[in-house]
Amino acid sequence: MTEEKMTPRKFAAYFKDFDYKFHSDIQPPEVFLETRAGDCDDYSLLADKVLRKHGFTTKLVSVRMPGLLTHVVCYVVEEKVYLDFNNRVYLSRTERSDPDLRSIAQKVARSFEANWTSVSEFTYRDGVKQLVQTVSKTDTYTVESEDKKVSAGKPAEAPAKKKIVIDF
């Protein structure tokens, strides 16, 4: 973790012996590292923090799949790969992907052998998650074949509104 030349691969290799343990809330990094157990949130948030410190441009991506299944990965822009806690045990611990959210969601969902419904890029500061951008899988369908699909009305341009910020 304190290596001078940290890379996504080196970072991922550090977690090869970690156990998977689901927590509904996000664990503090020190707890995650000490217990050597956690889930995708813990791993991705730590990756985001560490790799950012080493000069990488990262983004946290949350992929939602049917049945309230949500998976979080950390995308590293320079390397065009994402780090996924589920890949820690494999030889190839990083997964190549285009940087757009759709491509990342497609790959992540495929690893679960599932479809995806929406994907968001988010930030996590002071225990608060803030969405930057959200994409729905069906967005392209409404553009491609709007007339074919059931839609209650024409797409509406939502007025630009100040986002709700939880800072208290």
Place this chain on the structure above:
Amino acid sequence: MKDNIEQRMMALFGTVAALLILVAAIALKNVREAEMSSDWVNHTHAVILETVAIEASLQTAEAALRNYVLSSDARDQAAYREAFSDMVEHLEVAKAMTKGDARQQERVTELESLVSKRVEFSRKVVTALQEQGFDAAKQLVGSDAADQTLGEIKRLVNKMKDEEAELLQQRDREDFLQAQSTRWTVYVAAALNVALIGLLFWLIRDDLKARRQAADAMRMANEQLEEKVTARTEELIKVNDTLVLENLERKWSQSILERQFRHFEQILHSIGDTIFVISKTGRIIRVNSPAVKLTGFKVNDLIGEPFSSVLRTDEAAGTDPFVTAMKEGRDLSGVSASVLVREGQPVKVMARAFPVRDNDRVVGSVVVCTMT
């Protein structure tokens, strides 16, 4: 016929192949559409879940906030912050997922506004707690009892759920019809292919049968031809044997005739008297050696000449007793005549003539001359 069957088979194979390609294309299109339908169904479920989660996480957050007001415990603060954060996330996701639907967008916007009010109120409570203490915060929380915002949020969430439930029903029906259409496409195409392949099988079998019949007819014709060739060859062999035999017999006959002719010639030439054989027209047709010797002419010079030009009688000119006797079919003897000699004077001879008969018909005469 062969070309015709080949063309038909090629056309059928082409049709089967085209049908397979068409079915594959339709199946791929249907799979894509089925994926889209499935995505829409998943999308609707997700919107419902996100909408319900907005209300649930808001209630969790407000409960945690109230706990925090009571306890001022950092864990309660973390809990309400996380719950509010979750609520905002669900709201953002619901907003993003309904951006293609104007009515739902309207409701989400309204919901966002109401939620924003609740967040602002919570912010005020926390600020009051941190700046003015527990009582101020408690008073603020107590004043919230009459607020209808939560009821409005609940009503909006239910409306959104109802709308999505209706959409879900329609999308599920589309999904079902899509699957049914795919199923029918596959059934019809499979039935058509089976029918075409059956027709193809029938054509091939029919063609093979026709080919077998043609081969049998050809074999029979060959056998008949071979039989005819064998019979004809045997006939030819027999005819050839007969011809060989006839040829041999003809050679033998020729040989006999030649021998007889030579024998006759020898007899003719061995006679000491001069002999002339004349034709019915009075021309010399044969002479013997004494005649050649007497006249001094060659045989070829004498043959064909009028007998009267070689042997002249003392009779008046224009009459030839030998010809007259021959025509009358009687012998003639004691005729005094002169034989023309090539070099020298004619030689006096005593001539006799004997008619030659062939089946009682006079065909010539033999004249015998004796020198006097």
